[in-house]
Amino acid sequence: MKRSVVLKSVAFVISALLVFLVVIKFKYGSGKNYPDLGANLPTESFVLEKLIQLDYPPGNLAVAANGDVYFNYHPNAKADRFSPATVFKWSNGKAEPFPSLEAQKDFQGTFGMTIDKQNRIWFIEPASLDFKHTLVSAFALDTKKRLEFFEFPEGQAKFAEDIRVTSDGKYVVLPNPGLFSFTPSSLVVYSVLNHTFTSIQSDHPCMRPEDWIIQTPYGPDRLLGGLLSFAVGIDGIEISDDQKWLYIASMTNSRLCRVPMSVVLNPATTTASFNQNIEDVGQKPMSDGITIDHDGRVLMTDVEHGSIMAFNPATHELSKLGGSKDIVWPDGIVVGANGDVYFTDSSIPSYLDELVRPPTESKLAEHRPYSIYRLKKSGT
Template sequence: MRRQSSGGLRFIRRAAVVLLLAIAGTLAFVKFEYGRGTLFPDIGSENQDGLDKLEKLIRLDYPPGNVAVAANGHVYFNYHPIARAGRFSEATVFEWVGGKITPFPSMEMQKEFQGSFGLAIDHQNRLWMIEPASFDFQHTRLWAFDPNTRQKVHFFEFPGKEAQFAQDLRVTADGKYVLLADTGIMRFTAPKLIVYSVEDHSFRTALAGHPCTSPEDWLMRTPFGVYRMAAGLVNVAVGLDGIDISPDQNWVYLAAMTNSHLCRVPLSSVLDTMIAPSDLANKVEVLGRKPLSDGITSDKSGQVILTDVEHGGLMTFDPETRNAATLVRSRDVIWADGVATGPDGSLYFTDSALSAYIGQLAGPPDKTKLVEHRPYFIYRLRH
């Protein structure tokens, strides 16, 4: 009996060693595959002139996500869905006019929202917003509202897990198509550029898994250190997070967050249903170096504006010279997130402060964590 017990004990020990080695090997693989990277070089600079023009426009109790500005100067914004402020606030989507904040389109409508992300105002003066299914919801939902009547004018719910990680959107000048940026999840699923038809509610993937839409192996720095998750095993790597359509409607700009280059592709080709994603990939053009970015917009002159996540500010990119330059950077800004151009050329951007409260497994922070970093701000860089 003692010999059998001794043999059984040796078996258990060997099994435990094998299990530990397997776990260690798995962790090592995950670290190598998803935790690799190098620090991104700073391609910007300080800009005192920009800092002098920067103002904290809107003070908030919870982190803002995205922002859109109408032709009349009204500002629309939402609370960032990662913060899940809806657990503590009755409203999550707002309109700001002359210093006053009101729920948009109404307080009653707030109950219908599941966590809005991207916002955009089209040439028909409709406010669009996307609610991705990736935040534990069953379907991605697309909304449009008339700011004047505050009525819903369009709604679509994507089937299954389609457009699951769609987080940004832009609308063509004729109002017929909505372009969606689907980030994918880290390096596990491919990012996509999706085209949605307003007229017949159809949609298709125009581009998927292209190097310009995919994350690269960069380590993103924040005021709290390198941005890692899962106890340091996984670096934050985000694909196609920002898109914009050039004012002349010739180009779609592609800005993946942890990608070092700004790219573009002809809008006419994106809308052409006869062009397969593999063929459209051949039409993508690399323009030049950009910062690790989140939000993107264009001004009336055609300059592309990108948020500089690592340095708390904005950079401008000239499509003609293909050079980027710093507009502003501030140590007060933790995470420059959404950005929009106002009617007078001023730039509005949110500080979602993501890296201050996001959990190691991307879970929603508790209220104590969110309160700890109050106040949160939407900034305006005066023209």
């Protein structure tokens, strides 16, 4: 009798688990293929070149006015297990640890970076990489001294992976995408002067992932044996040169949107007023990093097709700057002072498995070298 009860209980638990997994798979593991928006577009007059080749995958980058390139190893690769440095300055054909080799121990895992008008380089180090607190810091490019540091309370800005700074240097804006579709996205604004922050939570369609499956050279981007499709809400952001707009490009989302910076920086902004002021400006590819070029176009990495695309807010037209089938996952992107476009290939699908386990040294070695690319205008 007791055995029968136990068996029935086990059967019930197994059945309930199976039902749960089916629901999760249906809700979070489905998705459609996204069209190749650049397939029929002519490529602009840029020349693609491999600027820097590395032993470990690069993540994000920033370019100073003098042409020096700052970059990091992508934290998903956990290169700190094998390399004494993970943040670098590339100058005159040589990479050196930034701000120094000794200072590398102070980084818990840098993700996004940007250089502001005050000649400071900013880093975001999200807590989602197995840490308790998200960290924001800034260093002077000339003296290499740390000028700013802020530690968010536990649980705040946990998934923030990108960072932008207003032209006056007073505010830092962080996109916090949440965990897939399980938790809502938010926009975090940090005051440099007051060392305080506000967070605007939003369920607006522009802030959430849509039902798409990202295709990579290694197959569909899925996790946990296909139970979850890789889905990310607000990820790439950029402030327009006139400081009027914040552009929003959620990764697995088909729409490029923007919201007035006056709304973003207003501490009284509510979720409702934020949502009411979001403007859908047009279609975009499945993207990771975004930036704005000197013509005011929003440049986006097309992670499915190894290319860079441009959206013109004035005409609402897309164009293609260039790319290569050899590029696995175009990631961070920035425009130099002379108009050249720099971007990384973090190659994430080549080494990150469905359980998101840190890759072994031998796994990373299989795909060397990893590259940072530059798109140069023809004739320059």
